[in-house]
Structures are given as structure tokens and as C-alpha cells.
Amino acid sequence: MTKTKNFLVKLLKPFKFQFNGEGTEEEDLERIAAQEQKLFPFETLVSATKDFHSSNKLGEGGFGPVHKGKLDDGREIAVKNLSHSSNQGKKEFLNEVKLLARVQHRNVVKLLGYCVHDAEKLLVYEYVANESLDKLLFKSGRRDSLDWKQRNDIIVGIARGLLYLHEDSHVPIIHRDIKASNILLDNKWVPKIADFGMARLSPEDQTYVHTRVAGTNGYMAPEYVMHGHLSTKADVFSFGVLVLELISGQKNSTFNLDPDSQDLLEWAYKLYKKGRSLDIMDSILASSAVPDQVALCIQIGLLCTQSDPQLRPTMRRVVVMLSKRPAILEEPTRPGYPGTRYRRSRRATAASSSTAGTSSESSSRTFGSSTSATASTATFTSPRLYDPHGKRPMKG
């Protein structure tokens, strides 16, 4: 056994790797070991980040700080430090290494490598110059830096990245935490899907996998929040929320523009039904918007956030809808939010006769309005648990 592999065996020993029967632990180790060249010496990262100097800090997520750095060969990097010794951080680390090591797409952030140094676990990514979408969209008057063309390109890019993850990558992957802060923008405003700590392999022979709920409030699909039913359609829902946020400049989880609507989705749906969907558009976009394109994107956003997961389009269909003006587009039904009841329509039943599983009516239990919340189990019997970063262990 090579030195590196020995090291990986030691590193992984405390964790039980079970990727849905996808491979044995040994095979997983082999695969990771095959990435040997991706191991960064700790000293390299210390020197690249100037000893993780605060002036290089890019931000801090649920599992630790992220620092900017520069390697000797000139490459700029972002180093995520999962130094907290919680099991959650370790799981995140291993999950991200395992899943991201295998994916490569223009719209998915590139994992350059990783490093383990005593209790510190570090992930090394390509540096993405314009940072995350939330900072532009929701913070301190920076929304005007994104005109309609840029926002439309971002929507298309995220859709392609998600399609790749769901259908075209080595293994089908459900991201589980699609949201504005997990979309990074490079110097040409190309969006990159980031943060694979909670991602799961998609079940190939089932409609959904039953799992513990973890995600961010405002983006999680109702069937996932309330029943733990996880499928690619949960990502489709989050994508739809993001589309409506990009168009309106409003954050779904803190929406308060209309006292009669409980969130951005309901507001957009009501206006759509009145034939006034363009009213949700961010006023900053007035001079750059192409109304037909905006209307199409709103309709797609509403189709993606429908309460019934089986009515939501696949990402492949979304990419097709975005790439040309479709002659006929389905009419969106009510959007979903935790607590929504949905009854399968005849159209849905006909369209989904080959699949099973998510037809049960959801409970009427509703969630609070904390910006980051997670429910502990699919059956929802535990008390609600709030986490400042909106995440909980990923294993179901």
C-alpha cells in the first residue's frame, strides 16, 4: 500500500462510507487514492494564504472559514477550512472530496485538491473571482452590477450545471443545497455551482430516497422538508426559487413586499395568474430586460417550484425550455412551500404513471420563517431544530 493510501485509510477509518451500495469502502479509497496528486502539503496552503491571514478571508460558511490564496505557480485558490472537529465537518469534507473529485463541468466549481493536517481538514478550490451570487443580489446595493443578460446567462449556466450533475456526470448527484450563496461567479460572470458537502448520489431505481432533512430555508422543496423525500426534483425546486430571486432581486426566505403572500413564490404565482408576472421584476432591470425572456424565465421558475414534484420539469427539460422559445409551455400549478397540500392532478397522474412514491398528501404543518432551518426527520416528529447555518448531518 502506498504511503498516501495508508494515510487515507487512517483518515477514513473512523467513518463508515456507504454510498448507497455504490462501492465498497476499499473501492472508494482506491478512487480517492487515484487522486493522489490532489493532496496539498499543509505548508503550501499556509504560504499561499499568508498563514490564513484575516485579510485573505473570503467568508465563513456553516463549516468554517474560506481564505483566498495564491500558489507559487500563480494559480489563485480558495481554501475552505473544516477544522472544527465535529463529525458533521468531517462528513462534509469526505462527501465533498468524494463527489467533487469526479465531476468536471464549466458550471461546477473545480476542486483542486485537499489537505489533512492534524485536526485540520482543508478543501482547495479554484478561486472564483466574483464570489457568490447572494453578495451581489441581496447585499448593500450591488444589484445593479447584474443586468438582465447577465442574470439570464446565470440562470442558463446553473441549469446546465444541474443537468450535468443529475444526468450527465459519472454518477447522478443531487446537490441538496442550491441557493444564491452556493453559486459562485467567475470573472466573466459564468456561474459555478459550489458546496457539495451535503450532496447525495441520486437513486437510480427509485423515485426518491428517504433521508434526513438538511438544507436552507426558503429553498427546500416541501416534500423534502416534510417527508424527507429527496429526489432530483428537490434541486429543481431550489433552482426555481433561485430563478425567481434572480428576476425579482428579492430573497424568498425574507420576502415581505406583499402582506397577502407568504413568500416570493406565492406572490409571483398570484401575479402570473393575473397576467402580470412581469410586475415581480427587479426595477433595476427595467432598461436591460427583454420582456419575453423575463416572462419565460418567470414561468419556468414557477414550473420548477410547483408543489407536486412530479409536475416539476427535469433539468433537461428546463435547459431545452431556456434554449429556445417553446411553442407551448405548461401552465404552472400552485407553488409549494412547507405546509402546502398538493393533490395529484389528472395531468400529473398521466404524466407520471411510470413512477411511484410521492403521491401522498403532505401534512399541513408549516415551518417558521427563520432564514436557515432544518427538520430532523422525515416523519417530522422531532422538534424543529434551527442551526445558524441551516445545516444538519447529511446521513439519512
Ligand SMILES: Nc1ncnc2c1ncn2[C@@H]1O[C@H](COP(=O)(O)OP(=O)(O)OP(=O)(O)O)[C@@H](O)[C@H]1O
Ligand atoms: N472557490 C471560491 N472562490 C471564491 N470565493 C469562494 C469560493 N468558495 C467559497 N467562497 C466564498 O466563501 C464564502 C463561504 O463559503 P461556504 O461555501 O463555506 O459557505 P456558504 O455557502 O456561504 O454558507 P453555508 O455553509 O451555510 O452554505 C462564500 O459565500 C463565498 O463568498
